[in-house]
Amino acid sequence: xxxxxxxxxxxxxxxxxxxxxxxxxxxxxxxxxxxxxxxxxxxxxxxxxxxxxxxxxxxxxxxxxxxxxxxxxxxxxxxxxxxxxxxxxxxxxxxxxxxxxxxxxxxxxxxxxxxxxxxxxxxxxxxxxxxxxxxxxxxxxxxxxxxxxxxxxxxxxxxxxxxxxxxxxxxxxxxxxxxxxxxxxxxxxxxxxxxxxxxxxxxxxxxxxxxxxxxxxxxxxxxxxxxxxxxxxxxxxxxxxxxxxxxxxxxxxxxxxxxxxxxxxxxxxxxxxxxxxxxxxxxxxxxxxxxxxxxxxxxxxxxxxxxxxxxxxxxxxxxxxxxxxxxxxxxxxxxxxxxxxxxxxxxxxxxxxxxxxxxxxxxxxxxxxxxxxxxxxxxx
Numbered sequence: 006x007x008x009x010x011x012x013x014x015x016x017x018x019x020x021x022x023x024x025x026x027x028x029x030x031x032x033x034x035x036x037x038x039x040x041x042x043x044x045x046x047x048x049x050x051x052x053x054x055x056x057x058x059x060x061x062x063x064x065x066x067x068x069x070x071x072x073x074x075x076x077x078x079x080x081x082x083x084x085x086x087x088x089x090x091x092x093x094x095x096x097x098x099x100x101x102x103x104x105x106x107x108x109x110x111x112x113x114x115x116x117x118x119x120x121x122x123x124x125x126x127x128x129x130x131x132x133x134x135x136x137x138x139x140x141x142x143x144x145x146x147x148x149x150x151x152x153x154x155x156x157x158x159x160x161x162x163x164x165x166x167x168x169x170x171x172x173x174x175x176x177x178x179x180x181x182x183x184x185x186x187x188x189x190x191x192x193x194x195x196x197x198x199x200x201x202x203x204x205x206x207x208x209x210x211x212x213x214x215x216x217x218x219x220x221x222x223x224x225x226x227x228x229x230x231x232x233x234x235x236x237x238x239x240x241x242x243x244x245x246x247x248x249x250x251x252x253x254x255x256x257x258x259x260x261x262x263x264x265x266x267x268x269x270x271x272x273x274x275x276x277x278x279x280x281x282x283x284x285x286x287x288x289x290x291x292x293x294x295x296x297x298x299x300x301x302x303x304x305x306x307x308x309x310x311x312x313x314x315x316x317x318x319x320x321x322x323x324x325x326x327x328x329x330x331x332x333x334x335x336x337x338x339x340x341x342x343x344x345x346x347x348x349x350x351x352x353x354x355x356x357x358x359x360x361x362x363x364x365x366x367x368x369x370x371x372x373x374x375x376x377x378x379x380x381x382x383x384x385x
Contacts (some may be wrong), residue, residue: 086114097124102196125192133199136229138261141206145198149190202230202239209300210240211258212378214251221380222332224287225299226268227251229259243268243297257377263287264364268297272362277346279365281321282307285372288328289361298361302375303330306341328360334383 085093097105097118102125109119118124129137198204205228213220213227227240238254266272272289280286284305289298306329307313308320320327324346333339342360344352353359366372 086112093118094124098127102128102200120191120193122192125196129192129196133196136208136256136259136261137199137206138208139265140262141208144207145195145204146190148204199231200233202232205230205241207262209260209262210242210251210254211260211374213240213242213299214249215253216378218380218384220299221384222302222330222375222378223290223299224260224263224301226262226297229254260374263300263371266362268299270298271351272298272364274349274363276363276365277326277349280305280326280346280363282311282313282318282327285366285375286328287364287366289363290358291361292358293355294359300364301330302332303328305329328363332380332384334385337385339384 085096088096097108100108105119105124109116195204199206208227208229209224210227210229211224213223213225225242227242229238229240231238235253236256237252238256238259240251240254241248242251264272282305286303286305287300288303290301291298305320306327307318308323308325308327311318311320326344326346328342328344330339330341338357342352342357344360344363349363351359351361366375
């Protein structure tokens with residue numbers, strides 16, 4: 006385009022010089038000025054042409070292979086949600102609960118993934134599987150089936166140390182714009198209710214009252230609340246219409262209830278015909294009939310008439326079964342008691358207390374758990 010304009014301009018100036026008569030000196034001056042201007046335009050045009058060509062020129066092969074030459078490519082961005090479901094689940098399963106709460110704030114799709122039951126079941130089993138049993142699950146569902154529980158879940162008063170969060174993503178100090186907790190009965194909600202100490206769950210405590218001698222090698226039902234600041238528990242024991250509180254209970258002193266029998270109900274034993282000497286057992290015992298039962302560790306002993314010879318022992322066929330508590334000294338009245346195998350019911354008196362149902366221990370882990378609390382000295 007520039008070449009065309011310069012050509013037209015030079016033709017126009019030249020034609021004007023031929024049409025009008027001029028003196029030779031004037032003609033020479035004008036011609037000299039014309040050719041000077043044309044030279045300047047040519048220089049300017051060539052310079053601009055070089056700049057234009059350089060801007061749009063394709064780099065040579067040497068330049069492309071040069072380490073200084075950088076090629077900028079626009080790559081398509083890959084989102085976390087573009088991953089296959091299996092790969093995404095594997096990533097989320099390795100995250101901590103706190104991290105899951107953070108990622109759940111990104112978008113609705115990740116929120117649905119991060120709050121799903123199968124993601125939280127692993128965390129729940131890992132931390133709470135040893136202390137949460139069927140009784141705790143039933144109590145959790147019962148609280149959500151009552152109007153009182155729904156009102157409790159909507160409490161937002163900051164006066165209570167353990168007020169319920171308006172969303173599970175506010176767990177561990179995280180704030181969120183999500184106003185509605187849709188899956189109230191989810192595994193995530195149960196985990197957070199336990200972690201924050203809101204939900205008092207039923208479980209059993211070994212050696213209640215901080216290992217008092219009066220409760221050595223026993224396990225009592227209680228309602229427990231977790232304190233994340235100390236990583237310990239607070240327990241409430243029912244006793245004659247009032248609750249006794251015990252604090253700073255460590256994890257190793259807690260277990261899920263071994264049977265579904267309530268603490269104030271006599272347990273129907275299904276192992277009486279199988280009991281033989283040296284079997285490990287748990288026995289219900291209570292001080293009087295106004296108190297709940299506790300479970301006490303013991304073994305099946307030999308009858309006085311038995312020679313304690315394994316080849317001549319007939320204790321396993323006798324209707325009388327000896328319950329022996331070896332943590333007590335031989336002369337202690339707590340050392341032994343006897344029950345009837347065929348007609349078993351609550352036995353005892355006001356002085357010695359009342360014995361209830363029996364549970365036989367079959368698993369080595371259960372026996373070893375009891376032996377962890379064996380007293381340093383023999384009890385009287």
